[in-house]
Amino acid sequence: MLGWFKKKEKSSEEPVPGSAGISSQEQEFTDDAAAVAASEGDEDSAEAISQGTGAVMQDQTQENQKGLFRRLQEGLAKTRDSLVSRVDDLFLGRKEIDAELLDELEEILITADLGVNTTLDLLDEIRNRVSRKELKDPQALKLALKERILSFFAGYDDTGMQVPAAGPFVIMVVGVNGVGKTTTIGKIANKFTESGQRVLLVAADTFRAAAIDQLKVWGERVGADVVAKQQGDDPSSVIYDALDYAASRDFDVIIVDTAGRLHTKVNLMEELKKIKRVINKKMEGAPHEIMLILDATTGQNSISQARLFNEVVGLTGLTLTKLDGTAKGGIVVHISHDFNIPIRFIGIGEKLEDLREFDPGEFIEALFANDHHL
Ligand SMILES: Nc1nc2c(ncn2[C@@H]2O[C@H](COP(=O)(O)OP(=O)(O)O)[C@@H](O)[C@H]2O)c(=O)[nH]1
Numbered sequence: 440m441l442g443w444f445k446k447k448e449k450s451s452e453e454p455v456p457g458s459a460g461i462s463s464q465e466q467e468f469t470d471d472a473a474a475v476a477a478s479e480g481d482e483d484s485a486e487a488i489s490q491g492t493g494a495v496m497q498d499q500t501q502e503n504q505k506g507l508f509r510r511l512q513e514g515l516a517k518t519r520d521s522l523v524s525r526v527d528d529l530f531l532g533r534k535e536i537d538a539e540l541l542d543e544l545e546e547i548l549i550t551a552d553l554g555v556n557t558t559l560d561l562l563d564e565i566r567n568r569v570s571r572k573e574l575k576d577p578q579a580l581k582l583a584l585k586e587r588i589l590s591f592f593a594g595y596d597d598t599g600m601q602v603p604a605a606g607p608f609v610i611m612v613v614g615v616n617g618v619g620k621t622t623t624i625g626k627i628a629n630k631f632t633e634s635g636q637r638v639l640l641v642a643a644d645t646f647r648a649a650a651i652d653q654l655k656v657w658g659e660r661v662g663a664d665v666v667a668k669q670q671g672d673d674p675s676s677v678i679y680d681a682l683d684y685a686a687s688r689d690f691d692v693i694i695v696d697t698a699g700r701l702h703t704k705v706n707l708m709e710e711l712k713k714i715k716r717v718i719n720k721k722m723e724g725a726p727h728e729i730m731l732i733l734d735a736t737t738g739q740n741s742i743s744q745a746r747l748f749n750e751v752v753g754l755t756g757l758t759l760t761k762l763d764g765t766a767k768g769g770i771v772v773h774i775s776h777d778f779n780i781p782i783r784f785i786g787i788g789e790k791l792e793d794l795r796e797f798d799p800g801e802f803i804e805a806l807f808a809n810d811h812h813l
């Protein structure tokens with residue numbers, strides 16, 4: 440969809456920095472495989488096979504997509520119940536849109552954590568359209584609501600993560616304790632390794648020993664290398680080690696886990712600034728993505744976290760986790776309304792596959808879809 444997880448094309452003319460030993464053998468092997476695939480006169484060529492199975496594959500892709508959409512709907516079930524089902528109930532048996540209905544709608548939206556400003560913005564236009572008699576019945580209003588929410592994403596920066604043309608793509612992950620940083624890193628790493636990319640995880644959260652072990656477990660699970668030191672070590676020295684390690688190896692992606700003790704503590708923020716500086720000093724242009732992880736169940740609090748982290752390190756992307764555990768998924772809309780920082784992923788469960796690339800249209804569709812879509 441967004442293409443971040445495609446295997447990078449590696450030009451054989453361009454020397455890979457420090458590609459010695461295993462990496463260069465791998466390169467040769469890939470080139471050989473490409474040569475074999477391209478050889479002519481082979482009746483069982485990849486092309487012939489793929490033509491024969493094309494229809495089946497298309498069916499499977501559609502099936503998979505249906506499955507993924509259903510999974511997203513299930514993940515958003517609590518928010519759907521609290522938001523869309525309540526809106527439906529509100530409309531039941533009513534043929535007209537009156538002031539009372541709009542007030543009740545306002546309350547529902549605010550309760551689902553869309554936030555007061557977002558809700559007022561949302562309803563402003565709806566109220567205007569009602570008074571202009573453009574919206575006559577509740578169904579039309581529901582559709583208008585959906586369109587209006589979607590319009591909040593219209594000016595939305597969806598250029599995607601800035602993957603460099605050469606060298607590894609470095610992602611620095613930040614966020615307060617327990618929001619799901621390490622878990623999300625595991626899930627993202629999995630997407631990259633599954634698409635054939637080579638991933639290094641960096642355990643720069645040295646605050647707790649358990650955090651280091653947790654990252655190692657993820658690394659093993661998804662087939663990514665992990666550079667870690669001891670609990671209490673300077674996070675910047677872990678970065679140094681990791682980027683030295685990476686210099687002689689051909690990684691496509693490097694993901695740096697960081698500590699997340701209370702975000703109100705100034706020293707954590709200083710530490711994050713330093714980590715960013717050190718990464719940049721060791722590798723020009725990096726980190727390419729500074730991603731804040733937010734726990735959707737914390738509701739409004741995540742707004743102040745986004746503001747603070749953005750001021751300190753300058754965020755390039757957001758990920759909202761635990762949308763499966765909250766009835767207040769409206770926070771996604773609220774965040775998009777208040778910040779011009781793209782949402783990269785949403786977490787809808789604890790399992791490896793429960794991380795979705797964020798697509799506003801799909802998200803709103805899953806939230807508003809009727810059950811017959813299930
Ligand atoms: N239900 C649910 N739990 C999640 C999700 N993402 C993370 N978690 C859980 O949140 C807890 C804290 O995650 P962790 O990655 O250790 O947070 P960190 O302190 O920010 O690194 C763990 O129990 C995770 O399994 C999600 O999308 N949904």
Ligand SMILES: [Mg+2]
Nearest residue numbers: 620621644650
């Ligand atoms: Mg962690």
